[in-house]
Amino acid sequence: xxxxxxxxxxxxxxxxxxxxxxxxxxxxxxxxxxxxxxxxxxxxxxxxxxxxxxxxxxxxxxxxxxxxxxxxxxxxxxxxxxxxxxxxxxxxxxxxxxxxxxxxxxxxxxxxxxxxxxxxxxxxxxxxxxxxxxxxxxxxxxxxxxxxxxxxxxxxxxxxxxxxxxxxxxxxxxxxxxxxxxxxxxxxxxxxxxxxxxxxxxxxxxxxxxxxxxxxxxxxxxxxxxxxxxxxxxxxxxxxxxxxxxxxxxxxxxxxxxxxxxxxxxxxxxxxxxxxxxxxxxxxxxxxxxxxxxxxxxxxxxxxxxxxxxxxxxxxxxxxxxxxxxxxxxxxxxxxxxxxxxxxxxxxx
Amino acid sequence: xxxxxxxxxxxxxxxxxxxxxxxxxxxxxxxxxxxxxxxxxxxxxxxxxxxxxxxxxxxxxxxxxxxxxxxxxxxxxxxxxxxxxxxxxxxxxxxxxxxxxxxxxxxxxxxxxxxxxxxxxxxxxxxxxxxxxxxxxxxxxxxxxxxxxxxxxxxxxxxxxxxxxxxxxxxxxxxxxxxxxxxxxxxxxxxxxxxxxxxxxxxxxxxxxxxxxxxxxxxxxxxxxxxxxxxxxxxxxxxxxxxxxxxxxxxxxxxxxxxxxxxxxxxxxxxxxxxxxxxxx
Ligand SMILES: Nc1ncnc2c1ncn2[C@@H]1O[C@H](COP(=O)(O)OP(=O)(O)OP(=O)(O)O)[C@@H](O)[C@H]1O
Ligand SMILES: [Mg+2]
Numbered sequence: 001x002x003x004x005x006x007x008x009x010x011x012x013x014x015x016x017x018x019x020x021x022x023x024x025x026x027x028x029x030x031x032x033x034x035x036x037x038x039x040x041x042x043x044x045x046x047x048x049x050x051x052x053x054x055x056x057x058x059x060x061x062x063x064x065x066x067x068x069x070x071x072x073x074x075x076x077x078x079x080x081x082x083x084x085x086x087x088x089x090x091x092x093x094x095x096x097x098x099x100x101x102x103x104x105x106x107x108x109x110x111x112x113x114x115x116x117x118x119x120x121x122x123x124x125x126x127x128x129x130x131x132x133x134x135x136x137x138x139x140x141x142x143x144x145x146x147x148x149x150x151x152x153x154x155x156x157x158x159x160x161x162x163x164x165x166x167x168x169x170x171x172x173x174x175x176x177x178x179x180x181x182x183x184x185x186x187x188x189x190x191x192x193x194x195x196x197x198x199x200x201x202x203x204x205x206x207x208x209x210x211x212x213x214x215x216x217x218x219x220x221x222x223x224x225x226x227x228x229x230x231x232x233x234x235x236x237x238x239x240x241x242x243x244x245x246x247x248x249x250x251x252x253x254x255x256x257x258x259x260x261x262x263x264x265x266x267x268x269x270x271x272x273x274x275x276x277x278x279x280x281x282x283x284x285x286x287x288x289x290x291x292x293x294x295x296x297x298x299x300x301x302x303x304x305x306x307x308x309x310x311x312x313x314x315x316x317x318x319x320x321x322x323x324x325x326x327x328x329x330x331x332x333x334x335x336x337x338x339x340x341x342x343x344x345x346x347x348x349x
Numbered sequence: 350x351x352x353x354x355x356x357x358x359x360x361x362x363x364x365x366x367x368x369x370x371x372x373x374x375x376x377x378x379x380x381x382x383x384x385x386x387x388x389x390x391x392x393x394x395x396x397x398x399x400x401x402x403x404x405x406x407x408x409x410x411x412x413x414x415x416x417x418x419x420x421x422x423x424x425x426x427x428x429x430x431x432x433x434x435x436x437x438x439x440x441x442x443x444x445x446x447x448x449x450x451x452x453x454x455x456x457x458x459x460x461x462x463x464x465x466x467x468x469x470x471x472x473x474x475x476x477x478x479x480x481x482x483x484x485x486x487x488x489x490x491x492x493x494x495x496x497x498x499x500x501x502x503x504x505x506x507x508x509x510x511x512x513x514x515x516x517x518x519x520x521x522x523x524x525x526x527x528x529x530x531x532x533x534x535x536x537x538x539x540x541x542x543x544x545x546x547x548x549x550x551x552x553x554x555x556x557x558x559x560x561x562x563x564x565x566x567x568x569x570x571x572x573x574x575x576x577x578x579x580x581x582x583x584x585x586x587x588x589x590x591x592x593x594x595x596x597x598x599x600x601x602x603x604x605x606x607x608x609x610x611x612x613x614x615x616x617x618x619x620x621x622x623x624x625x626x627x628x629x630x
Contacts, residue, residue: 050533051533052529052532052533071532072529072532072533073532073533073534073535073536073537077533078533078534079530079533081526081529081530083526085524085526085527085529085530086530087527087530087531087545088527088549088628088629089548089549089624089628090628098530098531098534098536098544099534099535102534102535102536102540103535129627130625130627130628132627132628132629133627146534150534
């Protein structure tokens with residue numbers, strides 16, 4: 001049992017606040033992905049959980065035990081560092097074995113675990129090399145293997161696959177997920193790669209400027225962003241936003257079209273729709289085509305709707321060129337609304 | 350062409366300087382040690398080795414180095430580990446610890462003589478505490494052991510700081526991330542020291558050991574101040590032969606012996622503490 005619970009944790013560096021009051025619970029055996037822009041505090045949060053950084057306020061609990069006064073080695077965790085931190089004076093074998101030797105495991109067990117994790121990470125042929133003789137991607141895999149070999153209750157991974165080529169990353173991703181599910185490990189995984197986040201996560205926690213904005217199942221985060229930031233950060237291309245002016249009885253006017261929307265005491269709110277939830281139709285939002293990019297199965301059309309950037313992913317059989325005016329109809333149940341000030345999502349009742 | 354020759358050109362003045370003021374006198378000394386009236390001879394080495402003081406001086410020097418250098422290394426490692434961990438006040442402590450570096454070895458010897466003399470601090474303190482009634486002669490000519498101990502103390506006091514400075518600089522170069530990784534993977538403070546600090550500090554330890562050992566073989570002024578000629582050492586004998594006995598040839602032979610020992614130990618340290626190229630940071 002290793003549930004991780006972060007309660008009201010904040011971190012200040014001098015007068016800069018890296019984390020504002022973060023609350024997050026990761027269930028036992030859950031795979032939680034931390035997603036957020038560079039500098040939003042992901043590494044800081046991970047380091048606080050690991051005990052390498054002391055929080056300015058708040059509590060960290062792991063497996064029902066309050067750990068924020070414990071040194072890292074007593075927290076029952078393993079970690080993959082963003083900068084790898086592979087020991088330069090030890091061979092790959094000894095690097096992977098480092099934590100096992102600290103636990104004084106018998107040599108046979110060490111051999112078994114090192115070989116197994118090294119095979120898993122496809123670095124089995126590099127065991128005798130030193131860190132200085134490895135490529136960046138190989139070094140990163142040594143860092144991952146070193147953490148996996150510990151077979152910990154909790155594993156913290158800070159962008160563990162960031163330096164691998166696309167193909168290898170795809171393969172490693174699948175293997176990681178398999179191994180961690182099998183070993184019943186609770187995982188917190190930091191990544192910039194949305195596809196990786198979607199494919200790995202039980203839940204995704206989206207961070208923005210030191211706050212966790214939403215922590216939900218991937219499909220929830222994608223379909224129902226809790227805040228405008230989530231919609232604009234997740235999805236490639238991201239969500240479209242247009243201003244909506246209040247019309248009568250719960251309707252809003254967007255680019256000359258009226259939509260049913262939330263009841264809000266505002267004159268203007270934001271209308272949001274994902275590019276793939278638009279279709280070419282007889283009537284809809286009037287859009288002037290700027291750029292047409294065929295993507296194979298689909299075509300990405302960048303247009304201009306009343307002076308706002310607007311993207312649509314359409315069927316590839318459509319023939320469009322720059323300057324055309326198209327009508328884009330949003331799928332009604334995929335329309336989302338956001339408050340312009342709080343940037344929180346507004347529910348339609 | 351330009352690019353390749355430039356370093357050599359820039360090194361030329363220093364090299365010339367070394368040749369004129371080091372290699373040339375060295376060759377002169379070496380020649381003196383192995384010649385008599387222009388003819389090659391090993392006579393001076395035989396004279397040196399045959400003298401009753403030679404083996405005493407040789408072993409005293411060795412024992413002193415053996416007693417002083419390892420203790421200095423251990424002390425300096427300990428102190429450097431403390432200093433590196435300190436936040437505020439670190440520089441002040443470093444300055445204080447390095448004060449003895451600014452004192453010449455003869456002055457250091459005299460300071461410690463003032464402590465151990467018959468009318469010195471040690472006796473006054475002990476008698477004022479009532480431990481002794483009469484002043485004790487600590488450094489008499491029969492008290493070889495106390496003289497030895499006093500020299501060791503004075504040398505520790507005087508020259509540990511140079512090792513410390515080298516090690517502190519070396520520790521500062523070890524990236525923090527390795528300690529963090531070690532800590533996450535279960536290493537306590539002692540394990541981190543043994544498994545991370547010591548191996549990554551090897552180049553600095555090597556430098557410090559070579560420097561300190563060479564200096565230890567040249568120990569002279571401190572011994573002279575504390576023991577006179579009661580504790581013969583190689584450097585002291587060189588001095589004796591050169592100035593008291595007026596035999597430059599035997600003095601030169603002594604100098605060569607010291608040089609040979611220094612080179613031998615340097616080679617040993619270079620080999621045993623070598624970091625394989627692929628394991629370098
Ligand atoms: N030791 C420190 N002192 C001062 N500021 C710091 C320190 N460590 C991090 N920060 C700041 O805290 C913020 C969060 O840093 P953090 O490393 O957690 O970002 P991140 O989300 O991991 O970014 P990335 O995706 O680029 O790795 C950044 O703005 C950073 O400048
Ligand atoms: Mg980071």
